[in-house]
Amino acid sequence: MTQPFRIAATGHSLNYLPEYMAAHRGYFEHEGLAVDAVVPSPWDLVLTELAAGTSQAALGGIWVPSMYFGRSSRYTPFAQVANRAPLALVGRGDPASFSLTDLVGGTVLMKGSNGASVGLYLKMLLAENDIDARDVRFIQDLDGAMLSELFVGGMGDYLLIDYPNASKLAGSHDVAVVRAFAEAGGDIPWSVYYTLREPTDEQRDLHTRFFRALGRGMADVLDAPADTYADLLTSLFPKFDIGLLVALTDQYRTWGMWTTPEINRAGYDRWQAGIALGGLVSQPLGYDVLIDSVPATRASREVTP
Template sequence: MALQPFPLTATGYNLNYLPEYIALRHGFFRELGLGVTVTIPTPWDGVLDALANGSATMCLGGIWVPSMYRNRVQNYTVFAQIANRSPLALLRRTSDKTDFSLSAVAGRTVLMKSGGGASVGLFFKMLLREHGVDPRGVDYIQDLDGVMLGDLFQGGMGDYFVTDNLSAQAMVARNTEVAIAMQMVTQGDVPWSVYYRETETITPEVLDAQRRFCIGLQRGIEWVLEHDAGEDAFRAELAELFPNVPIDVVVAVTNDFRRNGMWTTTSIPRGGYERWQLGLRDARLIEEPIAYEGLVDDAPSAAAQGCKCRG
């Protein structure tokens, strides 16, 4: 049977996308008749060009993009999520022996990577507001490459560094002068990484393909949740997927994500969605929170839940 082409464009290559990589490697999409392929443009906002010119069927990235574009530039419809929590970590220096709380960030300098979009700053500043800290009382250095900022932080710049958890843990593993102050996967639900496409291009045939994609992705999520990352076969896959990070670090972060709700289902929970909308409003990306049904069509994901369908 010929596979239906299902090209995906993504804003990056990240550990929080792991269930999709597993679904691809294990043939879960192929068994459902979908030929899923992935491209990652540089710069990342080329994903919108790929949707516009038809070279991609869907985009994987932050929900803040379709939120801020809605009724301004282009309307997009979100149909699934892969990451249910923020994959970030906050680093500080080991010379700081105080018990950490977010209130300690007030009046300090925070380095934040921003190469993959605005999510890092958006989430961290929302988290500060939720904990009663005015983000305007913090100094930020965030318009530089993440590797450059990491080197500068280790060299003495700033007080804290926000980056992805995998990079943070790899840094801690090789540098005893820095430590994890907070893993943000523990800080509640948000639809961190979602799939979407232009609203006007959605047809019954598209919805059917999205449904089958969600079935395959759900199988990938379930596989990850059912297997400890330290198992030999899983560990070997992680080593192939992330060859530039020490495998013990990848295994540890994967298991932290498994335990702390990074991956749940392909459906976007309303509570996390509404929380993130408030964060986007307070960051002035949107004027008011967008109603769930105004941005999300949960039908493909809902149809996939509990479905054990194969090709």
């Protein structure tokens, strides 16, 4: 008998591929889990899903559990799927000569309709490169699709969107991806699974089984070129050209988008500094304060040699 395990996700994205692979190949079912996913709109309804008990985990940015910690509901992250930010800057110049300092004095369009991650991330990168974010103009209160259309029409100097759509845009208009942050942006726990409250022993058992299955899906994604599972990619993202999807997936595989379901400690500390810089926490939260590492520990002990 399988146990239901519904995920309330903040989107449907290529960087979630290991989860989709694990479901496609029956790894969750092998662990006794009947996993399915919903993508509520607006995105913050993932928290309503957790509160109602209709979803057992949310998938999204770790800034949400961080922001709520000690203030309201306790959300506990226990696994990650994306180890890099799947974002890219689109510009009008030559990518070979681009530097982040080029943003100074310019205008960057970036969506603000699906959470805070995009703005937090870019402003963290600017700080890490000794660039004052006050020297850059941001337009970020609009939908991503609207901003893309306006950027192509001449608004702003740069557009920050997800890498797949950035690549698609560059392939059909006179613009270019000047920086792919999945490649050059460093490790960061961009997409994590979290649950409401401190998990019980029963929940930790479910999380451990989920963690193991996700790890198998991640290994399959990493172990084989994307053209060997092109049919899965096509079914997941029918609006994208399959050649582009395969190329993007192989780039993600090479760049370190997927590593392990264990939340990266160094990346976590880095991201906490960025979340604090954005004012969502008064100071960075320690790894063991926020993260439940029990599923990772149990999964590593229970792997059969």
